[in-house]
Amino acid sequence: xxxxxxxxxxxxxxxxxxxDKKIEKVVVKIGELQQIDIDIFKFALDELKKENSMNxxxxxxxxxxxxxxxxxxxxxxxxxxxLKELDDFIAESIHFVPEVFHAFIKCPNCGSPDIDILKGRGxxxxxxxxxxx
Amino acid sequence: xxxxxxxxxxxxxxxxxIIAVGSGKGGVGKSIISTTLALLLSKNNKLTxxxxxxxxxxxxxxxxxAKDEFPTExxxxxxxxxxxxxxxxxxxxxxxxxxxxRGWEVTNxxxxxxxxxxxxxxxxxxxxxxxxxxxxxxxxLKLINKKEILIVTTPSILSLNTVDKLVKLxxxxxxxxxxxxxxxxxxxxxxxxxYALENKINYxxxxxxxxxxxxxxGEINLFMKTKFVLNLEKILHEKILF
Ligand SMILES: Nc1ncnc2c1ncn2[C@@H]1O[C@H](COP(=O)(O)OP(=O)(O)OP(=O)(O)O)[C@@H](O)[C@H]1O
Ligand SMILES: [Mg+2]
Ligand SMILES: [Zn+2]
Numbered sequence: 001x002x003x004x005x006x007x008x009x010x011x012x013x014x015x016x017x018x019x020d021k022k023i024e025k026v027v028v029k030i031g032e033l034q035q036i037d038i039d040i041f042k043f044a045l046d047e048l049k050k051e052n053s054m055n056x057x058x059x060x061x062x063x064x065x066x067x068x069x070x071x072x073x074x075x076x077x078x079x080x081x082x083l084k085e086l087d088d089f090i091a092e093s094i095h096f097v098p099e100v101f102h103a104f105i106k107c108p109n110c111g112s113p114d115i116d117i118l119k120g121r122g123x124x125x126x127x128x129x130x131x132x133x
Numbered sequence: 134x135x136x137x138x139x140x141x142x143x144x145x146x147x148x149x150x151i152i153a154v155g156s157g158k159g160g161v162g163k164s165i166i167s168t169t170l171a172l173l174l175s176k177n178n179k180l181t182x183x184x185x186x187x188x189x190x191x192x193x194x195x196x197x198x199a200k201d202e203f204p205t206e207x208x209x210x211x212x213x214x215x216x217x218x219x220x221x222x223x224x225x226x227x228x229x230x231x232x233x234x235r236g237w238e239v240t241n242x243x244x245x246x247x248x249x250x251x252x253x254x255x256x257x258x259x260x261x262x263x264x265x266x267x268x269x270x271x272x273x274l275k276l277i278n279k280k281e282i283l284i285v286t287t288p289s290i291l292s293l294n295t296v297d298k299l300v301k302l303x304x305x306x307x308x309x310x311x312x313x314x315x316x317x318x319x320x321x322x323x324x325x326x327x328y329a330l331e332n333k334i335n336y337x338x339x340x341x342x343x344x345x346x347x348x349x350x351g352e353i354n355l356f357m358k359t360k361f362v363l364n365l366e367k368i369l370h371e372k373i374l375f
């Protein structure tokens with residue numbers, strides 16, 4: 001349920017950004033790495049929209065697949081390959097704090113832990129469309 | 134846009150005092166002092182949180198005597214109470230595995246943890262800073278509004294030289310310094326006191342080197358009776374909680 005905390009950040013940022021201008025649509029990207037529960041996240045956003053009288057605002061959620069790259073040998077792979085093998089503790093830890101993957105995931109080619117995340121980390125606001133734009 | 138930035142201070146807004154224990158220099162006693170301060174505050178019936186900001190070498194959990202606690206989820210994550218202290222650390226998520234992080238990822242980790250941690254109604258938050266002035270320290274200085282820094286040093290020319298860099302940075306940024314605490318004194322010396330005077334920083338006093346603390350790490354009841362803790366308790370009441 002920590003999706004709530006992230007949803008709060010999204011709503012508060014939109015609110016601060018909009019000031020007096022009318023926002024019509026917001027695109028929020030959700031990185032696959034964090035394994036956000038989309039239903040809870042959507043529910044939290046809806047509740048928070050109501051609380052902040054932003055009922056008409058449409059928030060579009062887009063999931064971005066997570067891609068990892070080894071900084072030593074250059075191998076690139078998709079996080080979904082790791083996902084199958086992660087035990088519950090690790091999966092939950094990454095869910096709370098995505099960077100924690102560095103403690104558990106190694107390069108499938110050379111075994112290095114020095115890995116870069118190219119795509120699909122965290123939750124961020126990709127686009128804000130104002131009314132009449 | 135990073136949605137976490139707007140809620141970090143929201144999460145901290147009801148806390149009376151946020152005290153970050155730093156030095157710039159490594160190994161001078163920041164972690165043991167910050168953890169002890171948190172324990173002493175909660176012993177004095179203050180609701181206290183402790184945040185271990187050292188992502189590469191967290192140690193507060195060892196001093197605090199953490200076992201297999203894990204935060205609970207409640208519209209964010211709630212730090213478990215360990216020996217009455219609300220405690221947050223990367224240790225919960227990595228356990229004893231190394232966490233190799235590079236620049237931007239440290240920033241991300243810092244923001245994520247602060248954005249999702251719900252400290253409840255704590256009155257005091259103690260932050261254990263890592264050595265150096267790297268990303269997590271810069272993020273702390275930049276993003277957390279209401280903070281005071283408690284500086285720790287040993288009475289050594291080498292230590293003070295590094296400490297001075299942090300002090301200059303803090304003064305430049307107009308960040309309040311509670312004072313400078315001299316730790317691990319083994320013989321009479323006035324270099325820290327002189328440094329404080331010359332730089333118009335409050336000298337908080339000194340804590341002698343205490344050979345007994347090593348054997349009480351993780352044994353909170355015995356640890357709380359050591360000379361180290363008694364010395365720090367006196368300083369806390371006379372110089373920090375005025
Ligand atoms: N007054 C003291 N007497 C004896 N030992 C001490 C004293 N203060 C700290 N120590 C010991 O010195 C070591 C370093 O302390 P600590 O880990 O708290 O330093 P630190 O500044 O947090 O280090 P780092 O920069 O690595 O985070 C520890 O083993 C600790 O128990
Ligand atoms: Mg430390
Ligand atoms: Zn590799």
